Amino acid sequence: MSAKHIGRQTLALSYPPSFAGHACVVGKKEGQGPLRDSFDSINNDSLFGEKTWEKAESAMVKEAVSLAIAKASLSPGDIDLAFAGDLLSQCSGTSFGIRGTNIPFFGVYGACSTMAESLALAAMSLEGGFAAHALAVTSSHFCSAERQFRLPLEYGGQRPMSAQWTVTGSGAAVLSSSGNGPYITHITPGRIVDWGITDATNMGAAMAPAAYDTLRTHFDDLGLGPGDYDLIVTGDLGAVGTDILRDFFSRDGVDISQRHTDCGLMIFDRDTQDVHAGASGCGCSASVLCGYLLNGMREGRWNRILFAATGALLSPITTLQGESIPSICCAVAISRTLPA
């Protein structure tokens, strides 16, 4: 345990870093959803002008990074460190998207928890004095993810109702050691939790125990409850995982439903957009955070948000080998103002 530990696993930032700039870039389907007004850029071309879906994903990353840095009134040369990753094998969406920025780079992999992980590491690097400005970015693309994890799109396979729809989107944020907020105040990194779910078309069920583990730990470490946050946002549990998470808490006698929502339930309209159990993908929670949520905090809609991104750490090969799905959830507490 270190001096900055509170309880077992939560890290308190003595000098909470500020969101200096944040931006999100999404595809057509996302641009037709309920959060359409919160995105910085909506591209109706699923290839984003590129020749392949993988290159399209990198193009999104590049655009989101560029917008976030510009919105922070900085240039790439001002960014000391970048933390980024994505779902593709060898995190290639990120590597090819970041290439050319010349920013010193740490690649990360946390599956759909990557935005929280990147933010956590960026915040820690600022507090440690290793950066004045640090970048966190992640992405996903429906088509590159289908090719990576599932079946060729042309096959037209049926999806079970527990499946989620991978968001085409990228979210990027610049954290700075000084600024006017919102601020990251606490981090609860996740432990790998695996309750034996082997169904790769039901990742909400696989990830819900990890979300519970991290949220429960966060509340216990800080002596808080759901009522201490205006919004507790998981991502991306979807409908199935959300029910399971709320059920776990209700067994503890805690009702989180009044304050809890899930990025996988926010970005699409499940009644009209045919996404089954909701949305998923690194780009889901990243583009909800870097648009709707942080904009809403700036507008005063929420003062305290707990952003708890969840990731299923499976690979196509581990699934074929019959393995269960290890999952993780990293939580980042964001406050509009600093305590007096």
Add this chain to the structure above:
Amino acid sequence: MSAKHIGRQTLALSYPPSFAGHACVVGKKEGQGPLRDSFDSINNDSLFGEKTWEKAESAMVKEAVSLAIAKASLSPGDIDLAFAGDLLSQCSGTSFGIRGTNIPFFGVYGACSTMAESLALAAMSLEGGFAAHALAVTSSHFCSAERQFRLPLEYGGQRPMSAQWTVTGSGAAVLSSSGNGPYITHITPGRIVDWGITDATNMGAAMAPAAYDTLRTHFDDLGLGPGDYDLIVTGDLGAVGTDILRDFFSRDGVDISQRHTDCGLMIFDRDTQDVHAGASGCGCSASVLCGYLLNGMREGRWNRILFAATGALLSPITTLQGESIPSICCAVAISRTLPA
């Protein structure tokens, strides 16, 4: 730029963390090589008692982590944070290897630079006050890597002489905020460098410019030259990349050959072990560092080592799509004693 920056890109640790324990676990071929006496565990079963190569890789990770923690006289519950990744899609070697330790986890991806990246982040988390003990670990397995990146082993494809042989091995290190060294004193994180190499069987050539960029920056930032280190160890450039790196420096009028070696040239005997241009894989530099190099520092053979791990951030898909190979090199300066 932050207070801890020296020059453009190098980070100086005010409280250099100490290697509290380190261990490496390798396969049969590595156990027959020149460094055989430096490994903690050599397993002659390429499956490490598991049913698949991927599970074998996770078994190595698990063993290396367990040994490193034990050699630090700690238990897994004492480790505040783990930083780890590997070459497999979605870093599954790591996720399944770390699963069960219950250690708060940050997944990283830096291809074969992962050990330096993990050590850098672990060191930064210690200095930032976010951990008292942090773990860095990575792995690779020849057979899982061939399946991931190249052709089925059964195909028996011919390898060009520029190709390198992926090491079957895992290296793990525990860094602690206090201890008797060796210590990490400086970190030079890498930028992505891509000089347009598209040949995935010549990764040494792809990575050499990244190694040059980071080493050149490191020397310039600190006002040092090769003579200030007892050993400058890149990994894994192999024979082709090593020649290119030395040539780059010689154009600057700097001869690094007297102090430079490469992990890819150390772990196998190229005359007798048929590995073409040398070794590669996350597990190569990790198992050379966590055995031969750190043991040698403890024995007084070297006082100052610059450990510069290199990674080729390609994926099988980006290669098929004709993309070039973005590369990165992260350097970590290690000192047996602290300056008075």
